[in-house]
Amino acid sequence: MWKVAVPRLSSRQRYLAVFGGIALIIAGGIAGSVLTGAHDRATLSSGTIPVEAGTETCGQGWGASAAGDHTFALHNTTIATEEIYLEGRDGRIYGELEALGPASTHELSARLSAGSYRFVCLAEDLPTVRGPLATVTGPTRLAGATPGLRVVTGADLIAPTKTYHDWVAGRLPVLSSDVTILAAAVHTGDRVAAEAAWLTAHEEYESLGAAYGAFGDMDGAINGGPASGDTALSDPDLTGFHRIEAQLWSGVALTDVVPAADRLVDDIAQLQQDFGTSRIPFLDVGLRSHEILENAVQFELTGRTDAGSHSSLATVAANLVGTRAALAPLQSLLTSRYPQLPETMSWLDRADAVVADYHNPDGSWVPLTDLSTAGRETLNATIDHTVELLANVAAITDPRISPDAH
Numbered sequence: 001m002w003k004v005a006v007p008r009l010s011s012r013q014r015y016l017a018v019f020g021g022i023a024l025i026i027a028g029g030i031a032g033s034v035l036t037g038a039h040d041r042a043t044l045s046s047g048t049i050p051v052e053a054g055t056e057t058c059g060q061g062w063g064a065s066a067a068g069d070h071t072f073a074l075h076n077t078t079i080a081t082e083e084i085y086l087e088g089r090d091g092r093i094y095g096e097l098e099a100l101g102p103a104s105t106h107e108l109s110a111r112l113s114a115g116s117y118r119f120v121c122l123a124e125d126l127p128t129v130r131g132p133l134a135t136v137t138g139p140t141r142l143a144g145a146t147p148g149l150r151v152v153t154g155a156d157l158i159a160p161t162k163t164y165h166d167w168v169a170g171r172l173p174v175l176s177s178d179v180t181i182l183a184a185a186v187h188t189g190d191r192v193a194a195e196a197a198w199l200t201a202h203e204e205y206e207s208l209g210a211a212y213g214a215f216g217d218m219d220g221a222i223n224g225g226p227a228s229g230d231t232a233l234s235d236p237d238l239t240g241f242h243r244i245e246a247q248l249w250s251g252v253a254l255t256d257v258v259p260a261a262d263r264l265v266d267d268i269a270q271l272q273q274d275f276g277t278s279r280i281p282f283l284d285v286g287l288r289s290h291e292i293l294e295n296a297v298q299f300e301l302t303g304r305t306d307a308g309s310h311s312s313l314a315t316v317a318a319n320l321v322g323t324r325a326a327l328a329p330l331q332s333l334l335t336s337r338y339p340q341l342p343e344t345m346s347w348l349d350r351a352d353a354v355v356a357d358y359h360n361p362d363g364s365w366v367p368l369t370d371l372s373t374a375g376r377e378t379l380n381a382t383i384d385h386t387v388e389l390l391a392n393v394a395a396i397t398d399p400r401i402s403p404d405a406h
Helices: 011-019 155-188 191-206 209-215 217-223 241-250 254-275 282-300 312-335 341-356 373-396
Strands: 023-026 049-053 064-066 068-076 082-088 093-100 105-112 115-123 134-137
Touching: 049 115, 068 082, 068 093, 082 105, 093 105, 155 191, 155 209, 155 254, 155 282, 155 312, 191 217, 191 241, 191 254, 191 312, 209 217, 209 254, 209 282, 209 312, 217 241, 217 254, 241 254, 282 312, 282 373, 312 341, 312 373, 341 373
Parallel strands: 023 093, 049 068, 064 134
Antiparallel strands: 068 105, 082 093, 082 115, 115 134
């Protein structure tokens, strides 16, 4: 897919950075405070609480403390890689550490209100081990305390993922019809009709953002971009929407557009056939509900994907449709887990309205370059804040191992 960005923080890391919620550390990565390998625990910073994280010693080293900021140095005493949760008596997760290697020590930080907590150690192929309860005394509602998270498992995501898969499958015949109309206009030599049909078809495809992972290599053929150093017009190997876009808006003879248009019809037909037996990973629906608009910020709002149609804002509008489609089947899971869900939906409404202001009555879209400075700032700020809120959705719906699953 053209819109693959440079390596970014994972969804769980974004949740920590944006929401300030779950205290998450991924061993080998950076999120919060991380010791980047095995360490002599005698060298740990002052105030850090050393905690054993083994099958027989899970949670040993912490018994009581005062409400406030806590930093734990979790030491894996097993020969297996572990995932470790800081669990409250309420069953919610207040911190987690992924992929802690054997004999490694990593820090995990959380701001805890009064209550009872314990560590849960989940080593590969071994039973879940819950450590002893530790008592935290003091204020029961500490300002800025780390909120607890109800775990979402793969099983929780089966129904939402199927619902989303079925929605995409229902849109593919529409997309197929759209590209057939596009190809017909190209064959008859009607450039105006071909440009209008291209825009309709491309918007339809861009609304299917959360399915990109399930489209596999077909996505590159359908919506890929030029190779480095080439343009969408000059790259001889480029196919799909952006090849046709470059040809249409550069004035290339429509007879020269026919091969790309026919290839797109065939590729969409193949995609429709393949998608019926494909599987969308459980992670993708929640993750893409954030990444669709994140990619819009990186690629559409910078004009990087514009191959001549100047329809970047049409793509952003389609991306907003795709974001809502990905969120819809997750609503029941998010309602009880994400207090900012109403705010997130409100900002999606605001983003819709801001983008719609640049949709002309004749169906065309205002080019990015024609926006005023104030208009561009409002657009960018609105989409950026919406993306920040959606990062929380991606992290919350990232499937985790249930502490009760082993």
